[in-house]
Amino acid sequence: MRRRTPEERYKDNVRKQQRKLEEFAEHEIDWAGDLMYWYSLKKIEMPDDEYRACAFFLNKEYVNKPGSLTLLYEMNLRCHKELPHVTKENAFDILCFQFKMYAKVLQTGGYDGQTNW
Numbered sequence: 001m002r003r004r005t006p007e008e009r010y011k012d013n014v015r016k017q018q019r020k021l022e023e024f025a026e027h028e029i030d031w032a033g034d035l036m037y038w039y040s041l042k043k044i045e046m047p048d049d050e051y052r053a054c055a056f057f058l059n060k061e062y063v064n065k066p067g068s069l070t071l072l073y074e075m076n077l078r079c080h081k082e083l084p085h086v087t088k089e090n091a092f093d094i095l096c097f098q099f100k101m102y103a104k105v106l107q108t109g110g111y112d113g114q115t116n117w
Helices: 006-042 048-058 068-082 091-109
Strands: none
Touching: 006 048, 006 068, 006 091, 048 091, 068 091
16 A cells, blocks of 8 residues: 555645535535524514624625635634533524624624725
8 A cells, every 4th residue: 555645645634624614614504594594583683793794604705705714614613612502592692692703703804895905
């Protein structure tokens, strides 16, 4: 059995990372749709920052903004590590907070669509 070259190992690692980011994006697209649906059920107007983060996923804007999905993935990992365990009672609040944090990360990273020329 031959050993893999550094180039082959690098390509395999990149493929794994891309697959993980694609799975993350699919998962968050579902959650963005659920969050918008929950707001409509509660008949509450969605805050702009949460709406912006939901639209970022639903419109697949991450495709045209390299690096944005990685930042959001890192924020997702941080949220899952630092936020309390999700229960039926706090699921809506945690999801709202998570999308607020996504909006903050997008704004800080310059991916919010605002041009500061």
